[in-house]
Amino acid sequence: MSTELKERNRRKKRKEKKRQQKEDINDNPIEEVRLTVSTTDDPTLPALTFRTWVLGLVSCILLAFVNKFFGFRQNPLSVSSVAAQIAVTPIGRLMAATLPTTPIFIPLTKWSFSLNPGPFNLKEHVLITIFASCGAGGVYTTRIIAIVKAFYHREMSPFAAILLALTTQLLGYGWAGLFRKYLVDSPYMWWPSNLVQVSLFRTLHENDTRTKGGLTRLQFFLMVIATSFAYYVVPGYLFPSIGCLSILCWLWKRNIFMQQMGSGLHGLGIGAFSFDWNAVISFLGSPLSTPSHAIINTMAGFFLVAYLVVPAAYYSNAYEAKRFPFISSSTFDHTGHMYNVSRVMDKNTFSLDIKSYNSYGKLYLSLFFALTYGLSFATLSATISHVALFHGKSIWRLWSQTASGKSGEFSDVHSRIMKRNYAQVPQWWFHILLAVTFALSLLACEGFSKQLQLPWWGLIMACGIAAFFTLPIGIITATTNITPGLNVITELIIGYIYPGRPLANVAFKTYGYISMTQALWLLQDFKLGHYMKIPPRSMFIVQLVGTVVASLVYFGTTWWLLSTVENICNVTLLPDGSPWTCPDEEVFYNASIIWGVIGPAKMFTNRGNYPQLNWFFLIGFLLPVPGWFLSRKYPHFKFFKLINIPVIVSATMMMPPARSINYLTWGVVGIFFNYYVYKAYKGWWARYNYILSAGLEAGIAFMGILLYFCLQTKDIFGVQWWGLEQDDYCPLAKCPTAPGVRVEGCPVLG
Template sequence: MTGYVDDGGHQSQPQPHSHIDVTGEDGEAAAEESPIEQVRLTVSTYDDPSLPALTFRTWFLGILSCVLLAFVNQFFGYRQNQLYVSSVSAQILVLPIGKLMAATLPKKAVTIPLTGWSFSLNPGPFNLKEHVLITIFANSGANGVYAVSIITIVKAFYRRSLHPVAAFLLSQTTQMLGYGWAGLFRRYLVDSPYMWWPANLVQVSLFRALHENEKRPKGGHTRLQFFFLIFISSFAYYTVPAYLFPSISTISLVCLIWKKSVTAQQIGSGFKGLGVGSFGLDWSTVAGFLGSPLATPGFAIINILVGFFLFVYVVNPIAYWSNWYEAKKFPIISSHTFDSTGQPFNISRILNEKTFHIDLNSYNSYSKLYLSVFFALSYGLSFATLMATISHVALFHGKTIWTMWSKTTAEKAKKATDIHSRLMQNYDAVPDWWFYSILIITFALSIFACEGFGKQLQLPWWGLLMACGIAFFFTLPIGIIQATTNMQPGLNVITELIIGYIYPGRPLANVAFKTYGYISMTQALMFLGDFKLGHYMKIPPKSMFLVQLVGTVIGSSVYFGTAWWLLSTVDHICDTDLLPDGSPWTCPGDDVFYNASIIWGVVGPLRMFTKQGVYPEMNWFFLIGLLAPVPVWILSRKYPNQKWLLLINMPIILGATGSMPPARAVNYITWGAVGIFFNFYVYKRYKGWWARHNYILSAALDAGVAFMGILLYFTLQSYDVFGPNWWGLEADDHCPLAKCPTAPGVVMEGCPVF
């Protein structure tokens, strides 16, 4: 699992250790079926090559889904309770719309003037291949554009100008660059039957379920009726936490009882403290930062909650009240940076206004950079998580990965295939020159974005080349890990460390290098994972390529346009000191990204995590993470009948709080409670209902919140109408003292001096 503190919790969802049946190469099953048991049980071996795929319905519904999801996710990305709407919502919604279009649109061919080309608005019944391609379109809109955070911190936090063309090129090239070399690895990571991409089997199952003929149960509802019932309820209810009573999003009972105690509020605040006795009555509190708990495997929920309780309720209180790293000078939980007196770190005192990089004389005469002990330990845990993921994969999945890779290379030598690869031979493959063209064009545009426009992004050409080299080098090994275990070790910490040591003192160079080095690899793997889904669903490869390419360009453009529009039109966006009461535009994720740019970029790891800084001990977490999975592995080998040992996942436990900050304790508490209820109690007692309705319930709740949030903004909040002026209007948990330091003599506005 990868979830690091500087990117707002980009976390994978690893699967439990499961037995993978790999039939021998010479076996009859391997000749006819997939060698992977899970694939044999899930993926259909039937294909109808005559079904139309890239139809008018595909383009219309696909582009519409892509635009809507990109707009919604970026729109909510700046708000107090972020909301992520996945492509599953579109996957469910477009099915009835597609069938309606098939029933109503004329079948007569439409000719494009001056070209002689023609197409049909209605080529027949709405089919599975159209549905898959529309979902791939939607997925392009649902996947965020990491580079937008760079644009946000420049404009909203550093308050500097950024050329819109440079910003646009940055958002496009970071998303597209990895597609260029993805084509080089597709013969290994897509064509090979041993690279099975377990996460795709969930999508395959959902597609098959949605396209089965469904009869309404007696006294019940169809899936679509259930979706709209929950959607309308969620849509209506969200007026309460979003407009009438924002305080209901986080209710901290301890603070309502002990209104003058700093310690009590530190313990009880779900927003700025440990969250004991805190909860929220808002779906965006539940799903806003950690994703929907309904769609998270039960074993992962337990591992995350174990990690959360250990870190937040054991390690952090010990560290804070023992005053590690002068912890009491700072808030108990904060993502901000501080100086040695406990005041917010004044970045303008050390940053040269003209060159926009560190002035070492000013830094040496001012103060070292301090963090809350929670934030410092979060970085240590991010180091541990990276190493634990590598160690865990090597110990628990190393043999499987090696077996599958050996079979993959042997298969390539023999040109052997399984049934799915043979069925895909009915379609033309994507020419290699398509991938090379993308690589050349996007790399040239990346150089132009970094070196042009007065070098506003600070990253020189050699830095871009190094970032691309790192991403390219890791794409295949990490792709093998993800394609066999569903785990993706992240490169964000490593890329920050490398550029932070080599090219310190430049915040934008650091975040740009991280984005090109980290995101281009994840985009390459997303491209390949979607290609494998198309492989399983027998989608023509050229159609898949076009949809992914067009979807990414459109999605990135909408993310960029939405961000630029909000940054230009919402007064004081991201500035919590100047925003009016009730305003949701607090940008919690970008606030963390901004502070990370100071830590890794301006000050740099040399002056943070060595003897020159305050936190050299954090480097021990690399060793802790490397060794952490070993005891679990030894116990699982010693007691093979104790299957529960295989569900202990140290990368998830160590990385559990990777979303904190910007996620808060209340988000984890409510997310965990809802997840346990549905994935354990409901799953065990009402398994039929769970199988039929669980994912649809999740998608409907997300969609209702999203549409009401947008409606409220355009009708009321864009006109600075934020609801009735009363106690419950504050988007806060009424724990003002939770942010206060407790060290003697430290002065902070609104806090008592001890």
């Protein structure tokens, strides 16, 4: 009898579990979404109002200016739309309290609008934030302008640059339109970073009851932002070196090996730590908005590459690694000195001079930099096989259900509300925009005396690559908050086909890589609107206008800085404490040399130094297979399903310009909050985690802006003492270790 009772209880528990799972899927299958996103909607709230346009455009312009302005700095300060999301709240409410409510009629039409359609509401706030997101998203083509003017010291037509900026951003709408059914409507594509803003929106607009002995979400947010704002004066002005404290370098001041191991900026960062939140989020984004499984996959990849593969290869002198620094994004010649690209460039044609190149010699990379390219090859092929194995059936089912007009298992409460209450964006809107943008792209490439060097067939190839990879990379981004890049494969393809032309290479990369990245930004914003129940057509209009405005502001800011900041990007000529070191632009410039000037045929074939790296394509393609096989054979072990090979393989893709200290601090913070706190204190996590992320980021942004306009515009960069340097005082970590190599500032080893 007891056995029958136990069996009955087990069956009852199984039924209850299945019922709960069905309820979860009916709401949303992702627990973080269920804990954060509301399932209610008020379709009567006005969205695209006068307040939306004014505050949205101002936010877009300001964030575009600030992000490009700070993007040239040693620790790039990326101000996200969260800052605008916070700042416009009191302004919107002030406008609602003071503006007249009388309708204003547009002459010769039946249209009218009101300056004040009622209380400042959630939907207006979301659209303003989407405007701001367009400004915060970045315009990659400004790096092309920077390397042409600051590194190659050549002139460039501003009209060609403007067209390049606009078209690379707007092409993304075409790819977004093709795949929004898969990457927005599906509840399994949950875009984790959006939950920060969702949580903040609810904090700012919903009534919240203070718990006994606790704080409301708004009180907590105000406390965090005030603390972050006040504290950032320390790493931002008084003590910049606190961004990376490398203890081993202090203990072993003359030991190259220990400094390579201990430097957080130029080595492996063992024992290094940071007290600067900006160092945590600079390159990898906020760890508080990244799922724990993605953080663990990333850190596993980081430790595997940085602490195992690279040291083993370096100290065995693979690729003559000891002739060069342990970690560096620079390019070198056979003597261990910086590669002098001017010696191999034809100044008249701005292309490679073969005779000069053969006389000067091959180009070398630091081992870490070379391995980064190999891992890029592996990431590309791993992304294709991972998505095909783990998501292929789901993609096929969703495509079939979309084609038949059914929603099936891919519909949740949010999708049903959106389809019931709002008209969708017609597909032809995306198609027309794609056609017009492609025509303008042809003009940018073939016009203006062909300054961009990219022919029409190169543009078509770039667009094909972007269209092909938007879906697989979008799936990884929408589920992990980590985006594998297409920059290397685009550089590789055009470098083989059209070598010796650096601007053709970077233009091809931008059309192939950035148009896809822009599509993912748009889809992420569409998902935010999906969660917040925003009319899709209003979303489309705001995104389109915001993208155009942001592109123009990014271009103008870049052109202005390059024309007014003396010696910008030239580290050797900048004054002490100057932040204008352009770390991203330096990597971009070196990549243009590797792939554009020299070309992959002289790097990754038998004519170059790194032909073995091509095997990474095959390795990456095969790596997801064991995890997929184990997940099928042992379906009850969720561990196997959480192994994400593209994320593991691409973990160190940001190095350089990212450093070890960025990864180590990001990983520690992320695992603590999104694994330990999430498991042990789920109630606190659900209430405060995303608010904490938003407050820390916004406080840094506001103080960073204040410091610049109050002090740095007057060339006051900080108090003159050893802590002013944006360095970790590990000079020997940058030294070669091969016998007889002479580099200034480094000992010559025997």
